[in-house]
Amino acid sequence: MITKRHLLTATAALGTAGALGFNIRPAHAEVNRLRVSHGYGILYLPLIVMRDQKMMEKQAEKAGLGGMAMEWQTLDGGNVINDAMLAGSLDIAGTGSPGFITLWAKARGIPRAEVIGVSGMSTCALVLNANRPHLKTLADFTPNDKIALPGIKTSLAAVVLQMLVAKQFGAENYAKLDPMTVGLPHPEAAQALLSGKTEIAAHFASPPFSIIELNNPSIHKVIAASDVLGDSTLDVIFAPKRFVDANPRTMQVFLAALDEANEFISKDPMAAAQAFNRVTRTTATDEDVVKMIKDPDTRFSATPHGVLEYSRFMHSVGTVRNRADSWKDLFMPALHDRQGS
Template identity: 60%
Template sequence: MSFVCCRSFMAALAVVFAATWTAAPARAEVSEISISKGYGILYLPLIVMEDQKLLEKQAEKAGLGKVSVKWRVLDGGNVINDAMMAGSLDFAGTGAPAFVALWSKAKGIPNTAVIGISALSATSLYLNSSNPQIKGLADFKSGDKIALPGIKTSLSAVVLQMMAAKQFGIENYAKLDPLTVGLPHPEGLIALTSGRSDVSAHFTSPPFSYLELKDPKVHKVASSVDYIGNITLDVVYAPKKFVDANPKTTEAMLAALDEADAFIKNHRDEAADIFVRSSKTRVSKEDVLAILGDPDTRFSTTPDKVKSFADFMKAAGTIKTAPEKWSDMFIPQLSGRDGS
């Protein structure tokens, strides 16, 4: 073969190779994704994502081909953080305090650091009780038991500490901690309403708070919104090394969450049906629609006052490092949003 022919052949081969490379689907990123969600209305965007296969849709739209999504139900910050550190979770929905604690502890450690993907939801947590003598936080006494998932570290636990700090002073933020017992929300509901337990109160989210108040023996002692305002309570986060290695997958996750929020807003009736189907409690569609109609119940990927958790936890001494600004804890794609 002459030198000219050889050059022509190599040029043609390069064109064919380039065309083949361009046509091949992007498969440098993961093809299987593991996500955790918890119990209650705070996880509705993730529940809608699973039902409508929104992440699969957004991943294919991003050129990632078909991805397999595995869903797990985990409740309590410690359990979720342990699963994340063990490498069995790629994305997790969890209470903001658990995320803040792990972000602070692992900041700057290459194989351990985590980063927020988005806000998830906000609502009012109710502290309900079956003891008629308990009408406020000051009425709890030694021997009373308050059920919540994840003692000291779960969303309910830290919000209860913030409420105690407001009522009794920051130095007494842990005043109610000795009374708390760790129970997933469905079990807390049963413990409070069954009459077969020494649990006299439950600090919980909808629909469990709503279902408990249907029992004539149960009354509301306090609402989190009355103490700390309406702020983002749950977030979605991931290992930073996973995000760095899978940028398109991360973008698809954020897009799927935005789409889920739009679905809930524009198809409230269908979203209520999806929640009822997924719920492990006997919640009615009417109850779910009432919860979704509550102005305290909101779904957004933009963090709202998440930094207030970090500031409180730093003041209480439960974390050593707090972010200078809220966006330090989240992916850069959120930095242009009006978060806090």
């Protein structure tokens, strides 16, 4: 028999747990709201299609999770995304593989701070474009030739640039061009490069910005990421590990929605291009975006490829202290039955 004393004891226990900061909710309850971020470029197309077509909401309803409220943010640069994740204002984020690895390595072993990869996402023609004729190779850059990146040191473009420099000048000189880098979101960097009136002499850009820039006769390509990395996954999706552990059904539904988005892109590139332009409002035409989607260097997949190489490189140069031994160390168990690397 449940007495008044029992009820008072239970109420007191709940009050104590709340005071200690524990989240009190029914056992097995999962979130009914997701806060997700993506960036500006074509690398984020799967998330942009999910957003435009409301695929997460539909998959959640189909799976019996009920109504799923989605809150979308547009964030660019690993540092900005990592700060938002650490501040608790994001549940899931798309970001460059190096930015994710930086946060994964920094927080590993700290239960309330740990993050985990949810999936791979994309690769594309990441290109270093320049507006000064003398910049034909990496060796031509001087302290006066500033390179725009979404974020210095840890953004996708920043780490890929270091990897390209290490290959050309030796691993010990991987940071040779770091002093020339300037943190700017892709839209602002493209405007600066195209104007030719600022200190920005180059921009490590992803489509559509790289394409828009190269359509200008005063802009030329210096080097592409694929020259060194092949078709490795440039952007991934990640989340706080405690969030993933607490919401297993939600994460399975998210993967289903992501796979649906990738299938949508493959089957109807024009519809995907239109979704991209509706959400991002770039100056690229639908036809331009279709060309980017069909580019041989562009690939969209939830299965990560080559992400372990970023971890090994960043550990070898001292950017991160913790190194993954397997790609599975980096990603949630729901992805482990796939052929990743």
